[in-house]
Amino acid sequence: MKFEDLKIIEPIMKALKTKGYSEPTPIQAKAIPHILNRKDVLGCAQTGTGKTAAFSIPIIQLIHKIEGNSNAKPTLRSLIVTPTRELAIQIDENIKDYSSNTNIKHAVIFGGVKQEQQVRTLKKGVHILVATPGRLLDLISQKHLSLSDVKLFVLDEADRMLDMGFINDIKKLLKLLPTERQSLFFSATMPQNIVELSNTILKNPIKVEVAAVSSTAETITQYLYYTNRTDKNNLLLHILKERKIDQVLIFVRTKHGADRIFRFLTKNNVKAASIHGDRAQNQRQKALQDFKSKEITALVATDIAARGIDIEKLTYTINLDIPNIAETYVHRIGRSGRAGEDGIAISICEPEENAYVKDIQKLIGKKITVIEDNPFPQTDKPMTEEEKKEWNKEKQKRKQEFFANRKNGKQGNSRSDKPKNERSKSKDNKSRNKAKES
Ligand code: AMP
Numbered sequence: 473m474k475f476e477d478l479k480i481i482e483p484i485m486k487a488l489k490t491k492g493y494s495e496p497t498p499i500q501a502k503a504i505p506h507i508l509n510r511k512d513v514l515g516c517a518q519t520g521t522g523k524t525a526a527f528s529i530p531i532i533q534l535i536h537k538i539e540g541n542s543n544a545k546p547t548l549r550s551l552i553v554t555p556t557r558e559l560a561i562q563i564d565e566n567i568k569d570y571s572s573n574t575n576i577k578h579a580v581i582f583g584g585v586k587q588e589q590q591v592r593t594l595k596k597g598v599h600i601l602v603a604t605p606g607r608l609l610d611l612i613s614q615k616h617l618s619l620s621d622v623k624l625f626v627l628d629e630a631d632r633m634l635d636m637g638f639i640n641d642i643k644k645l646l647k648l649l650p651t652e653r654q655s656l657f658f659s660a661t662m663p664q665n666i667v668e669l670s671n672t673i674l675k676n677p678i679k680v681e682v683a684a685v686s687s688t689a690e691t692i693t694q695y696l697y698y699t700n701r702t703d704k705n706n707l708l709l710h711i712l713k714e715r716k717i718d719q720v721l722i723f724v725r726t727k728h729g730a731d732r733i734f735r736f737l738t739k740n741n742v743k744a745a746s747i748h749g750d751r752a753q754n755q756r757q758k759a760l761q762d763f764k765s766k767e768i769t770a771l772v773a774t775d776i777a778a779r780g781i782d783i784e785k786l787t788y789t790i791n792l793d794i795p796n797i798a799e800t801y802v803h804r805i806g807r808s809g810r811a812g813e814d815g816i817a818i819s820i821c822e823p824e825e826n827a828y829v830k831d832i833q834k835l836i837g838k839k840i841t842v843i844e845d846n847p848f849p850q851t852d853k854p855m856t857e858e859e860k861k862e863w864n865k866e867k868q869k870r871k872q873e874f875f876a877n878r879k880n881g882k883q884g885n886s887r888s889d890k891p892k893n894e895r896s897k898s899k900d901n902k903s904r905n906k907a908k909e910s
């Protein structure tokens with residue numbers, strides 16, 4: 473199949489050529505004709521499949537048909553709502569590329585930055601607006617924009633949207649959109665609540681599906697290292713060095729963990745940056761840019777911040793924490809091996825996470841190759857239920873102390889930063905070091 477077979481118009485074809493796309497990806501081949509036929513679409517596709525272009529290209533084409541090269545003030549005809557700022561920026565960048573030979577005006581709005589610039593852009597008028605829900609509703613309530621002319625609505629990454637608690641915002645938005653419209657709904661997973669939400673948005677949708685969430689791209693080779701918690705960082709350094717990795721996205725579970733690994737890598741002369749929800753938008757953008765331009769080697773990210781990061785030709789992802797939700801693993805490793813490129817996903821597993829690996833293998837339907845040549849093999853055992861209880865108590869105590877100290881203006885924790893069992897470490901209880909981020 474060729475883009476020509478999809479009846480893509482010349483200005484967009486030219487842009488695709490510039491991007492170096494030779495043929496449509498499966499989701500594009502399946503979705504584009506229906507969208508051009510003005511059908512509602514329910515798309516089940518994971519990231520990395522080319523789904524952004526699958527909806528952006530026909531949207532640009534449909535609007536171009538109406539607007540031609542008119543220089544009149546643009547009317548907002550299409551709204552694309554997506555959960556994270558990074559994803560919003562990325563979609564807008566794609567639209568910029570695909571529409572570069574047309575007169576289509578587009579913009580992106582998201583929270584965490586001042587609104588003035590966004591308001592100025594909206595005043596000039598745009599045809600396509602990419603937005604995160606909070607800022608969008610904010611600007612609508614301030615009357616900086618109206619959705620009354622939106623004929624094409626896209627809800628992207630719907631499953632993540634619900635995970636992030638945006639359901640009420642989406643309901644509010646739906647009330648503001650014209651009922652006569654075309655809607656496109658994309659989600660990597662289709663659990664019951666997502667199907668129910670899609671029923672409230674779509675009319676007689678065409679279903680397009682390219683890969684179940686359980687499938688990890690065939691182009692991604694997956695490896696697994698079993699180690700002890702206390703050896704994780706050293707094993708990470710070993711892997712970076714041994715494989716001569718020059719660009720890697722490292723996943724961790726918490727914001728605090730992301731900063732801690734960033735500091736550890738920097739101390740060990742690995743150029744790194746961290747990206748998570750507590751960092752200012754400009755810091756996140758800078759980190760992303762430095763990573764894309766290979767100014768830094770490692771970008772340490774939490775799941776939510778990493779959503780939407782699209783690095784062309786990224787080979788390596790490393791799971792320094794194994795996600796406790798198996799689908800998250802699929803999302804994470806999908807950051808590499810995109811659009812047919814080769815990817816390598818390495819997971820570093822401590823005893824407490826052994827069970828998560830089992831869940832992941834069940835979901836993806838295959839065993840991940842275990843690397844035996846490992847200078848830091850796993851020798852510890854997972855905690856027993858009793859030990860877990862003890863440790864959770866200890867963790868709670870430490871948290872309370874930490875916040876009490878902060879309130880009293882003291883710096884940090886008067887006690888050691890390590891868990892009790894680690895502080896009273898002896899040779900035979902070394903195996904009970906279970907400090908997890910919380
Ligand atoms: P997405 O799933 O939309 O995040 O896209 C994943 C990556 O695939 C992005 O880097 C796109 O630029 C790229 N891509 C999208 N469509 C194509 C195509 N037809 N040929 C080659 N690369 C593509």
